[in-house]
Amino acid sequence: MRLRNKPWADERLGEFPNYAIAQPESHKGKWRELFGNDNPLYIEVGTGKGRFITEMAKAHPTINFIGIEVYKSVIVSALDLLIEAAVPNLKLLSVDAVNLADYFEKGEVDRVYLNFSDPWPKTRHAKRRLTHSSFLGIYESILPEKGEIHFKTDNQGLFESSLLSISDYGMKLTFISLDLHNSSFEGNIMTEYEEKFSKKGNRIYRLEAQYR
Structure with a gap:
């Protein structure tokens, strides 16, 4: 950016x-x-x-x-x-x-939101992603037991790596949408980037995950 x-x-x-x-x-x-x-x-x-x-x-x-x-x-x-x-x-x-x-x-x-984070697509920059295991550990240190992370992005690669990182960390995935704006999800509030990218026809991905 x-x-x-x-x-x-x-x-x-x-x-x-x-x-x-x-x-x-x-x-x-x-x-x-x-x-x-x-x-x-x-x-x-x-x-x-x-x-x-x-x-x-x-x-x-x-x-x-x-x-x-x-x-x-x-x-x-x-x-x-x-x-x-x-x-x-x-x-x-x-x-x-x-x-x-x-x-x-x-x-x-009680809850952490991550919205349209920098995807840091290069492998050598993976640790900078806000869904990397190192950051998941930081969030866990301030959340209660079974605290939640809610994450949105239009970047498919980041979403896939986040699913893997969150699963490998041992968290429970409680919600996954591969096309948020064409789903039954209610109460979505868009970010500036979300509105911009969705107008271009980009799919919006969303997940909710819970610490065990």
């Missing part, structure tokens, strides 16, 4: 500390205190410009959401959506997913 540099992004994020959390490690084990309730907590890793996570927060006010995006030049777009939506159950973090265990206690996160 080619990113347009936004040197003002860091300052912009700092202007809204109630939405963009600057020191997430200080909230480890205390995220429900920050939200002011005991509702479930769902996170999206690789939230991009924020359409999915913002619409999810609007549609599910009794669930807390956190959008996680490493690139500040991207997450400022998510911040703009959040400011406009003014939903109290969504926060944003600009951090690297490899460090999630530094920000969340075991069992503190």
Whole structure:
């Protein structure tokens, strides 16, 4: 993904500390205190410009959401959506997913969403895929027993490698769709990429998996 540099992004994020959390490690084990309730907590890793996570927060006010995006030049777009939506159950973090265990206690996160992640198609880059076993271990460290991962992509190769990685890790696949938009699945909220690719005729793949 080619990113347009936004040197003002860091300052912009700092202007809204109630939405963009600057020191997430200080909230480890205390995220429900920050939200002011005991509702479930769902996170999206690789939230991009924020359409999915913002619409999810609007549609599910009794669930807390956190959008996680490493690139500040991207997450400022998510911040703009959040400011406009003014939903109290969504926060944003600009951090690297490899460090999630530094920000969340075991069992503190109830579900992880992965949407249209970078496919990293070359074999030598497999460890960078967000469904690689190393990342599955990171998610497991912050999810409860039988915690869930929900994953969507238009990339068939990534979907196939993810199915294999998740199965090899010992997780239970509870839902698989090879053509989401032509299935009976209800309640789908599209990401920016999902809308773009589906308009081109690309099939959308989706899975749900549960730790044992």
